Amino acid sequence: MTIGILLCGDFSATLQAEFGSYSSMVRKLLGSRSAAVFDVRKGQLPGLTSACEAYVITGSSAGVYDDLPWIKDLMAFLRNARGRSKLIGICFGHQAMAQAFGGSVLKSPKGWGIGLHRYEFPARRRWMDDAAAVAVPASHQDQVVTLPPDARVIASSAFTPHAGLDYGDAISFQFHPEFSRAFAAALIDAKRERYPHLAASAIQSHLEPDDCARVGRWIGRFLDSDAAAPVL
Numbered sequence: 001m002t003i004g005i006l007l008c009g010d011f012s013a014t015l016q017a018e019f020g021s022y023s024s025m026v027r028k029l030l031g032s033r034s035a036a037v038f039d040v041r042k043g044q045l046p047g048l049t050s051a052c053e054a055y056v057i058t059g060s061s062a063g064v065y066d067d068l069p070w071i072k073d074l075m076a077f078l079r080n081a082r083g084r085s086k087l088i089g090i091c092f093g094h095q096a097m098a099q100a101f102g103g104s105v106l107k108s109p110k111g112w113g114i115g116l117h118r119y120e121f122p123a124r125r126r127w128m129d130d131a132a133a134v135a136v137p138a139s140h141q142d143q144v145v146t147l148p149p150d151a152r153v154i155a156s157s158a159f160t161p162h163a164g165l166d167y168g169d170a171i172s173f174q175f176h177p178e179f180s181r182a183f184a185a186a187l188i189d190a191k192r193e194r195y196p197h198l199a200a201s202a203i204q205s206h207l208e209p210d211d212c213a214r215v216g217r218w219i220g221r222f223l224d225s226d227a228a229a230p231v232l
Contacts, residue, residue: 064092065106097165105143122154171222
């Protein structure tokens with residue numbers, strides 16, 4: 001299986017020098033699977049959706065509602081790829097999929113969600129396990145507020161009610177399973193002027209264990225599974 005990484009953002013040169021690029025983090029999350037990177041911001045999208053059997057849509061500093069040509073092209077690609085390739089959205093990717101498939105996204109009045117957040121499971125799929133909840137890094141201000149017609153909520157928190165969505169042949173998460181604890185803390189520190197009253201406690205939260213590896217295994221099982229397998 002070849003997985004296309006649809007790169008929608010990246011980090012500062014300083015963070016990349018220490019922790020690697022965004023695409024390298026996603027590659028690590030995917031394990032030994034073959035991957036090809038397409039920088040969507042530069043107009044790089046596969047000529048055919050069938051070029052890859054699955055696609056991961058990454059995070060971004062952009063909002064899905066921004067009037068940028070590459071976002072419109074990404075939305076069109078996602079609608080065309082749906083049902084032909086498996087799709088996995090992370091943060092901005094989660095929001096882009098929801099917007100493309102009939103939902104809506106906005107800058108939340110709740111403000112920034114940063115640090116280690118805990119999510120529970122209103123529904124469970126066969127590629128998941130029996131964990132009661134997971135703790136995974138969050139870094140977002142936008143949220144999915146209206147669900148696409150065929151989306152099912154599979155992860156939720158008080159701060160982010162629609163934190164994980166399942167479409168049967170596509171899944172997405174508002175949180176960041178590709179972030180290491182050290183990187184998640186460094187990212188908050190690098191941007192602390194955006195959220196001065198939240199930064200210290202959010203950085204402190206990343207001293208606690210997270211469930212990124214568990215979510216990574218879920219993604220792997222989703223990629224290997226019959227996507228239409230029934231809910232447990």
